[in-house]
Amino acid sequence: MNIINVNSKDTMPELAVKMCYSRDDFTHIIINRCPVFLVNKKTMDLLAPPYSYQTYDANCISLKTEEVLKRLEICVNENENVENPNYENISKIVNSFWDDVGSCSMQDMKKMPVCGLYINKITTNHLDIIKEDKISEYLGSEAIFLCIARIIEWESKSSFTSMNSEIDISVLISSVWFHEATHAWMKTSKKIYTQHWGYIIEESLANAYCSRVTKYMLKHNVFNIESELFLHTKLDQQPFPYSSWAFWEEDMNGMVQLWRDKDQYRVKLPKRARRIPLHYVRGRNTDSVVDQISDLLDYTDKIKNINNTELMWKLLAIKIVNWCY
Numbered sequence: 001m002n003i004i005n006v007n008s009k010d011t012m013p014e015l016a017v018k019m020c021y022s023r024d025d026f027t028h029i030i031i032n033r034c035p036v037f038l039v040n041k042k043t044m045d046l047l048a049p050p051y052s053y054q055t056y057d058a059n060c061i062s063l064k065t066e067e068v069l070k071r072l073e074i075c076v077n078e079n080e081n082v083e084n085p086n087y088e089n090i091s092k093i094v095n096s097f098w099d100d101v102g103s104c105s106m107q108d109m110k111k112m113p114v115c116g117l118y119i120n121k122i123t124t125n126h127l128d129i130i131k132e133d134k135i136s137e138y139l140g141s142e143a144i145f146l147c148i149a150r151i152i153e154w155e156s157k158s159s160f161t162s163m164n165s166e167i168d169i170s171v172l173i174s175s176v177w178f179h180e181a182t183h184a185w186m187k188t189s190k191k192i193y194t195q196h197w198g199y200i201i202e203e204s205l206a207n208a209y210c211s212r213v214t215k216y217m218l219k220h221n222v223f224n225i226e227s228e229l230f231l232h233t234k235l236d237q238q239p240f241p242y243s244s245w246a247f248w249e250e251d252m253n254g255m256v257q258l259w260r261d262k263d264q265y266r267v268k269l270p271k272r273a274r275r276i277p278l279h280y281v282r283g284r285n286t287d288s289v290v291d292q293i294s295d296l297l298d299y300t301d302k303i304k305n306i307n308n309t310e311l312m313w314k315l316l317a318i319k320i321v322n323w324c325y
């Protein structure tokens with residue numbers, strides 16, 4: 001791990017580095033590929049202004065979700081030929097939901113301390129902001145920025161602690177790194193990330209990856225169950241869509257990879273991932289509509305063009321919203 005302390009008072013604890021190395025998967029590629037810059041709070045705020053984080057008004061988004069699920073239900077029920085769903089109408093309803101959801105978005109800077117950031121290309125603008133010579137040789141390179149001071153601050157504002165602050169801090173630092181490493185691996189284009197459904201899927205997956213890491217670490221006795229509870233509490237306290245990490249918790253095999261390949265809009269999604277929406281029925285009637293449609297997209301094997309694959313992602317994002325609100 002190439003760690004460069006740009007202007008941080010705090011260094012990366014050895015335990016946190018060890019935790020970052022704890023998985024035997026794509027994160028090893030990111031460790032070798034992507035330098036980690038440690039910066040102070042001021043620099044982090046200049047690089048990632050807090051206002052750039054958005055969440056949604058709970059009442060507003062749940063009303064709209066209820067409404068879209070009703071409309072989808074009517075649309076599906078009207079169509080007698082289940083083998084040949086009316087994608088045009090389904091698309092219209094789904095797209096109008098995502099067009100409309102922006103009116104529910106709001107800024108939430110208090111709940112979301114900016115602790116980490118992935119940048120796919122360091123530009124001269126970044127160099128102007130950071131004003132440190134040691135970073136100039138990385139111009140054009142990708143990078144993960146961590147603000148350890150802010151992570152320590154975040155740890156101290158806990159309603160639940162594991163009684164071992166040192167471990168908790170390393171857990172948080174490594175989880176922030178894993179979150180950013182997942183972004184680095186998925187490489188989502190700005191075009192998709194800036195759409196609500198893309199933002200929701202991306203951030204929920206990146207946060208879900210943090211929790212997978214704790215499972216692995218528990219198994220290898222890297223830290224105890226209390227530290228896992230501590231991290232889960234921290235993830236739950238974040239605003240939506242970050243808080244929706246648990247949507248993926250039990251079964252996200254292949255999802256990170258699938259979302260990574262989304263730009264190619266595969267003709268055929270892997271069987272496991274196609275089944276994913278069906279795993280998350282939560283006993284709410286409205287859920288079954290989205291399941292039904294995802295199912296139609298699945299077994300009728302109609303995913304033969306960009307629009308229908310994108311439609312599946314948009315439906316999946318509605319499902320995440322519905323699961324959370």
Ligand SMILES: [Zn+2]
Pocket residue numbers: 179183203206
């Ligand atoms: Zn993120």
